[in-house]
Amino acid sequence: MVNQHQDDLIQTYEALHALAEPSGKEEKTAHYLQSRLKDAGYKVNTFARHYGFYVDYPGETEEVIALRADMDALVQEVDGEVRPNHSCGHDGHSTMVLHTALKLMESGEKPYHTVRFIFQPAEETAAGALQMMESGALANVKFLGGIHLRPEQEVPDGKAAPVILHGAIITLKLTIKGVPAHAARPELAKNPIEAAGRLMASLKAVHVDTGYSLKPTELHAGEAANLIPETARMTFDIRSVSNDGLQRLIDQTKEIIQQVEQETGTAIGSEWVEFSPAAVQNDQAVGLAEKAVVKACSKDALAPPCVSPGAEDFHFYTFHNSGLSATMIGLGCGLTPGLHHPAMNFNKKALITGRDILYEMLRQADQVDWKEGTP
Template identity: 40%
Template sequence: MNELKERVQETFEHFHEHPELSWEEVETTKRVAELLEEAGCRVRTFDDCTGVVGEIGNFGEGRPVIAVRADMDALYQEVQGEMKANHSCGHDAHMTMVLGTLWTIRQHPEILDKIGIRFIFQPAEEVGAGALKLVEKGVVDDVDYYYGIHLRPFQETPDGKASPAIVHGATGSIAFEIRGDDAHGARPHLTHNAVEIGNYLINAFHTIHLDPNIAHTAKVTRFLAGGRNINIIPGSAQMALDIRAQTNEVMDQLRARILEIIQSARDLYHVEINITEDFGIAAAEVNAEAEEVARQAIVRTLGEENLTDPIITPGGDDFHFYTIKRPQVKATMVGLGCGLAPGLHHPDMSFNREAMMNGIRVLSEILAIHAEGVEER
């Protein structure tokens, strides 16, 4: 165990010190591929994108295929005054824990004989596109059960505890440009003031009222208009919204209302408004069977006193695209308490690195439980 713990810490340090942005995880892909090959996995990489898949175990007919996913990319943010790639969402830990699970399972041939195990290292989670790309690659087409794991903030899950499911909400962003001509401040009749149009839109967005029993928000997070000269009426502006809802159905309603309001501004002001970004991540659709397996694994490894209820969070993760695009896949994401503070995506995020061993134990036990299920058939 001490040898595994030392290797886990060294591996984490490497990933932590070599962060790479979404779709740019070239060196990370190479390093993970090397470690998978060293562990005896059959390895698959891709010609047109980053990411790597490793397989080990028995993929014979009638054997269940169990997949475990780790995201790979870092965020781009200001860290101590410098804009740089930074692992402030825990993906360095996620990769390390999945590799630690592989190293653990290799010591249990009785598990490898019963099930096929696929370790999926996915790029571009932070831009919500990596899962969809790997779905296109067919990496989950034959998967029966699929598990992810994610570090959780201390406010949500105490250190040493774990949850069998993270119920992420749907998230999205809509960006658009108001296009028109500038005019002199003395001649407001010659243009449409993009600031006034933007103010109309903000007020209209605040009139959206959907089911109050289901959490949802729409917030303007960008409004750029005007320049250095105050006596110029700006005809153009850039705006963007962050939108969130706890269910996919409410997200669809929210997005439709926002687009209707934007169209109403076009009609009212006779102005050109162009959508420049319309992007979203689906809400979680947790499978009860996969959640139960994760629950049993947490109880067996950490004790029932360290099992928490499923986590409901307005944050999002593109992991849930796998089950939406391939509904036959039974999936859940384990939430790992690790003393994470001040919070996810904070440039100075830190956590108790010892907790990675808990994650490895839980993921390894999940695979053991699936192997036991094969024996019972």
């Protein structure tokens, strides 16, 4: 029976991996997961505006402890073809949360809290968590757990971190409008390319005390060698280890944009997009995750907190719900060469370990009196 369950779990992963649908278009992925849950006896709660959904396993109280999985794939070039590709592990995350739900239903256990399994769309575009909250999927949730495959250099295979400390990120898109002119008459122009250069140089002065980065990632301007263009377009990737740090970076950047506008006589339009907040460590939730790793695996399997330079829209759940106890487990799985690499690969047996950790974390969370916030 154990081997059958393991085989089924791996087959689930392979089926989801083959579906690979982009953000906002997870129709077949959602249908597959919903079918498995319905067959097991769950009632599925769906929404009209997106493909996210959730199921509940009833407890003695309407207070909810929950797990969240993401369903979407990246769109990237793979062997010369641009297509959806599961290189961030969302197929694995959905597999582990699905099989945690199936294991709970099969067990027939009677938890004190209602247990919710949330399957969200559009993590890659930082839209899915917000959509699920707007749809009411977080109603009555007191504890929220998640899991994410981690690269080998962050969490070794066979180990699991009780929390992933992602940073905050935002993308700044700029449109610099100048005055065009023939290159032979530069005195008649207000050169947006020169304004872009001054902006890049000035932004090097931006600084906060905690870890951060502010870097240009795109610059487009000009179509002819002898013409000063009217428009330049730039993109900056801005990151900080904390939400407060990111806000300070934003404030300083806005001041510099205004200064460059005045100095160059150009008009700089700005668009702040793709914000994703930083993780805020919740010691209670991390403690539950630590116990779950030790009980499901061993003390040796417990890794220290995973500090990641990446971002995750999971943290919108706590950003907009300050009282929510939440953590995302970092699962070591021998993942190489890295997340978002088109050839990303990992040890599929780690999915079984991840399922067992999630199941145990729910059992630990069920023992907490969430009205008081103490065991």
